[in-house]
Amino acid sequence: MAIRVAVQGALGQMGREVMKTVSNSPDLTLVGACDARASGEFIEVNGKQIFLTSDLNSCLVNTRPEILVDFSLAAAVPQTAETAARVGANLVIGTTGVNPQVLGRLEALTKEFNISVMVAPNFALGAVVMMQLSRIAARYFDWAEIIESHHEKKIDAPSGTAIATAREMNAAREKPFASIPGEAEHKSRGEKFYGVPVHSVRLPGLVAHQEVIFGALGQTLTIRHDTTSRESFMPGVLLAIKEMAGRKGEFIFGLDKLLGF
Numbered sequence: 182m183a184i185r186v187a188v189q190g191a192l193g194q195m196g197r198e199v200m201k202t203v204s205n206s207p208d209l210t211l212v213g214a215c216d217a218r219a220s221g222e223f224i225e226v227n228g229k230q231i232f233l234t235s236d237l238n239s240c241l242v243n244t245r246p247e248i249l250v251d252f253s254l255a256a257a258v259p260q261t262a263e264t265a266a267r268v269g270a271n272l273v274i275g276t277t278g279v280n281p282q283v284l285g286r287l288e289a290l291t292k293e294f295n296i297s298v299m300v301a302p303n304f305a306l307g308a309v310v311m312m313q314l315s316r317i318a319a320r321y322f323d324w325a326e327i328i329e330s331h332h333e334k335k336i337d338a339p340s341g342t343a344i345a346t347a348r349e350m351n352a353a354r355e356k357p358f359a360s361i362p363g364e365a366e367h368k369s370r371g372e373k374f375y376g377v378p379v380h381s382v383r384l385p386g387l388v389a390h391q392e393v394i395f396g397a398l399g400q401t402l403t404i405r406h407d408t409t410s411r412e413s414f415m416p417g418v419l420l421a422i423k424e425m426a427g428r429k430g431e432f433i434f435g436l437d438k439l440l441g442f
């Protein structure tokens with residue numbers, strides 16, 4: 182039987198792409214769509230009429246999805262998750278900027294309501310590989326910096342991918358990354374996350390890009406990933422939907438966990 186899927190943030194750049202992808206997938210059925218901007222109208226997705234509402238609770242109660250996919254706003258995630266948990270929908274969350282306290286609450290919801298939640302800062306396979314390679318390189322280089330570049334409409338900074346990359350690079354090491362004494366006085370040195378300076382660029386013309394630059398005596402190593410279209414995220418989103426359907430009481434952070442890295 183096809184997996185029933187609803188989308189939160191349905192009118193956004195990612196939400197629209199996810200609705201198209203889900204409705205094109207023979208194993209999935211798009212049953213509901215929710216967005217803060219909706220005013221209770223039907224929208225056409227691949228020839229099918231889907232009811233779009235700003236009332237997530239009524240959307241979920243009426244459509245009973247197995248999975249709610251969320252690409253919306255970090256500030257909205259706690260309420261979205263509580264609402265989904267109360268109707269027993271599992272969550273696949275791609276929204277970034279979600280703080281560790283909220284992640285803790287999401288994990289608690291999996292136990293309280295016996296639902297499963299997956300949060301992934303990046304669903305593009307290449308980005309997941311970039312993070313894995315950065316984890317490996319972090320063991321051998323004492324110096325590292327991250328430059329992440331995105332479209333000018335991105336609200337959060339730095340990107341969720343950059344924060345997760347820095348955290349995992351730091352966790353892969355036995356000692357902190359090296360730094361320059363007094364560098365905190367210079368804003369242009371970026372903001373440090375887990376000891377790694379992160380620099381955020383926002384420009385029209387960009388989609389999503391990240392460079393992780395490692396340095397050592399007489400050499401640098403650059404690991405770079407470029408997203409040129411939001412289609413890049415869709416295979417990862419589909420994998421997450423299929424993997425998370427039917428799971429109970431699990432909390433998973435990162436697509437790498439589903440790829441067996």
Ligand SMILES: NC(=O)C1=CN([C@@H]2O[C@H](COP(=O)(O)OP(=O)(O)OC[C@H]3O[C@@H](n4cnc5c(N)ncnc54)[C@H](OP(=O)(O)O)[C@@H]3O)[C@@H](O)[C@H]2O)C=CC1
Pocket residue numbers: 189190191192193194195196215216217218252253254255257274275276277278301302303304305337414
């Ligand atoms: N994990 C991944 O692989 C990826 C993650 N992202 C993340 O996904 C999120 C969305 O990105 P993107 O689609 O580009 O952003 P958009 O701003 O295009 O879309 C977000 C949508 O969510 C709506 N929204 C805002 N608040 C709420 C709410 N309380 N309830 C319901 N809907 C709401 C917005 O409405 P309004 O415009 O009126 O605020 C908008 O329609 C971001 O956090 C981004 O970083 C993006 C790409 C890939």
Ligand SMILES: O=C(O)C1=N[C@H](C(=O)O)C[C@H](O)C1
Pocket residue numbers: 277302303304331335339340341342343388389390
């Ligand atoms: O907002 C975006 O566009 C993206 N956000 C995610 C992030 O913050 O890491 C993933 C990707 O970089 C695109």
